[in-house]
Amino acid sequence: MTEIKGFTSRIVHHDRLQGFADGPVHAPIYNSVPFAYATTAELVAVFQGRASGHAYARQSTPTTDSLQSLISAAEHGIGTLVFATGMAAISGTLLALMQRGDHLIASRFLFGNTHSLLATLANFGIEVTLVDATDCANVSAARQANTRLVFVETIANPGTQIASLDEIGQWCTQHKLLFIVDNTITSPYLFNPKNVQAGLIVNSLSKYFGGHGTVLGGAITDTGQYDWTDYPNIFPAYRQGDAHKWGLTQIKKKALRDMGGTLSSDGAYQLAVGAETIALRMDRACANATALAILLERNDKVEAVYYPGLASHPQHAKAQRWFRSFGAILSFDLKAPYDCAALLDDMALVINATHLGDNRTLALPMASTIFFEMGADKRAALGIGDRMIRCSVGIEDTEDLISCFAEALARLSPKVDANSQ
Structure with missing residues (x-):
């Protein structure tokens, strides 16, 4: 062959x-939990690792x-x-x-x-x-x-x-x-x-x-x-x-x-x-992530973008050398006083959910969710600010995804502090 x-x-x-x-x-x-053998000797050999086979479904x-x-x-x-x-x-x-x-x-x-x-x-x-x-x-x-x-x-x-x-x-x-x-x-x-x-x-x-x-x-x-x-x-x-x-x-x-x-x-x-479709999905998601990172880096309401595909990333050269592409995960910080929730709630194509690697684009604010238990000091040591949003970029049509982010950012207004009024 x-x-x-x-x-x-x-x-x-x-x-x-x-x-x-x-x-x-x-x-x-x-779906069987137990596995039967014709003789006790065969079962013993499997248990002792002298023969291949399945002793119990908890192991294999x-x-x-x-x-x-x-x-x-x-x-x-x-x-x-x-x-x-x-x-x-x-x-x-x-x-x-x-x-x-x-x-x-x-x-x-x-x-x-x-x-x-x-x-x-x-x-x-x-x-x-x-x-x-x-x-x-x-x-x-x-x-x-x-x-x-x-x-x-x-x-x-x-x-x-x-x-x-x-x-x-x-x-x-x-x-x-x-x-x-x-x-x-x-x-x-x-x-x-x-x-x-x-x-x-x-x-x-x-x-x-x-x-x-x-x-x-x-x-x-x-x-x-x-x-x-x-x-x-x-x-x-x-x-x-x-x-x-x-x-x-x-x-x-x-x-x-x-x-x-x-x-x-x-x-x-x-x-x-x-x-079976890892390669097809990853190619599309990585291309979408690269396009989205470029859009975000150019937007005046975004403070910083974290994506290895950008030349501004500290390890960009390493990513070019080691990886086939730059991945489909990116994060970005909104500038003050823009609010993460206001942006995320205004994007119909982006799902508020905690997961990675999905066919759909998912996003959530980091400081108030996954890293909340860590506390502000430890988050700061990891570079996770209060306005950081993580995106797991999916396989949507690129134009739809880019339009969704661009239009929501254009509509985004500064958050007004109620205590200042």
Whole structure:
């Protein structure tokens, strides 16, 4: 058979080439919780990891296995585990791999719920240092004797800062530290973290993999770049056989089997179908985001625009070098005294909702929603002001989207402070 090289070609033909009985084009939905074996010896071999198979649906089904294989192909990984949500993937992985007294370094420019999770880890006795990861020197300066891993996002949400991915990857390799990269905002279509020595890749499948805002899911992919014999926290029971599998084996046993953040077969099916159009959707959404960023940057009611596709972005050159395109997430600050709610409520084509990677353009004010619990001081340290709006740009017709924003901005009037009257 001719080798399938293209990104979309590999995804749309993935399921039918898996060898399912009767030749379905899509992987069947296996809703069974238990799996039976002809002999006790076969069941024991599966439980002990000496034979492939499914012990219980909390850990895997043929449907979730098929999705895992698809994601591994997209990310050029050696294996993947899927979870009920992206946060389940992150939390399960960190809790499975880290112990009390360990230390991790993370970018301070992270999704709000990831920030919250890291604070929870600190309550469990795991040290966390947040740094400006746009400069690898800050990561290096935070290293301690008990440092186990470094965690960053590709393009930060909502400020769109870009970590020094290649330098951090090289530094982690030099010091035998695990490098975890959250690829959600870029997706494997725009960027492959394996190229910067990432050992594990996170994807919130709810976003660009699914694309339609209908299903939650998350994934952890092992790139094969990290030598798990160097990781001190692998339990003796999992230090058997191929060392490349040690990390995912421990995460599967501890995060899926023990913690139970399981993706259903129905969810896996929906995500696999949604994934078929990642490239088409991302091309359109990225083009729309670029056009919208240019419009906003030229508008006299906008103070600043945060989008890697603009030449004014501090990491624009890195984004050009690393990413196929600049992503579909942008944020902008309105000038005082213009009001975020007044603008958002006046745009019929833009949905007030918290989500990313949807086919529809979504927007919300950052300070009063996702980052509200953080408090004003911490928000300010992250560059999140009271007039910041984040947009997840969709696939609408470009002219309609641009007209919607342009007309709403033209109608926007200064907010009058009632106390001044």
